Amino acid sequence: MKNLRLKSARAALDMSQQQLADAVGVSRQTINAIEKGDYNPTIKLCIAICRALGKTLDELFWE
């Protein structure tokens, strides 16, 4: 399932996928896969993404 909340949180900060990827230490393709719903990140990566975007886990990843 697509993660549109992640995409909009990233867009709200005017961040590209590459910039977010660099901030959390993964490849751009991994961020793309998470946004498209093709990959479920580990909790460690979820926390890193939340920190980079200034959001909580619930706001970005809870369904």
Added chain:
Amino acid sequence: MNFWIVLALLFAAWLGLVYHFWRREQGPKQPYDERQEQARGVAYKYGFLTLAVCVFLFDTVMTLFPWIGTEVGGYLCLDLGVTVFTVTAIRRDAYLRLYERPGKVAALLALGGLGGLGCGVFDLRKAGLLVDGTLNVSAALVAVSVSVLLTLTVFLHKHFSDRREDEEA
């Protein structure tokens, strides 16, 4: 054992130790992220299964096509397994390390593929395709070089599609 060989081995061991402790000072570095590690695991699985199937069919193929020869046949099996791994890793965006530049990898693949192809074709023209009724080992070099160039094609295609995706994102 020759004194100079022992000295060279000791020197190589010393260099290895220096490198090891220097790398430890740098701290742990993840060459691949978690998704890439998972994807590479799948690629290793497919490569291994390909190799296993080749080994399973090896005897039958050698009986049907004895002119291939066991040496060339073995190299072709290995080549197929490695190519399946590489292509799978590329298609799943798990081939390049996190901070590795695609240009460098593409250049190495092109150099390896074209160089191997050139050497293989040159040797085949000089020594002939068949040696004692079986394929010249250079035929395996040509086949491996073609695989490397095929890998390069897949790599470039993926790289340019990713760039388009990057621009859209």
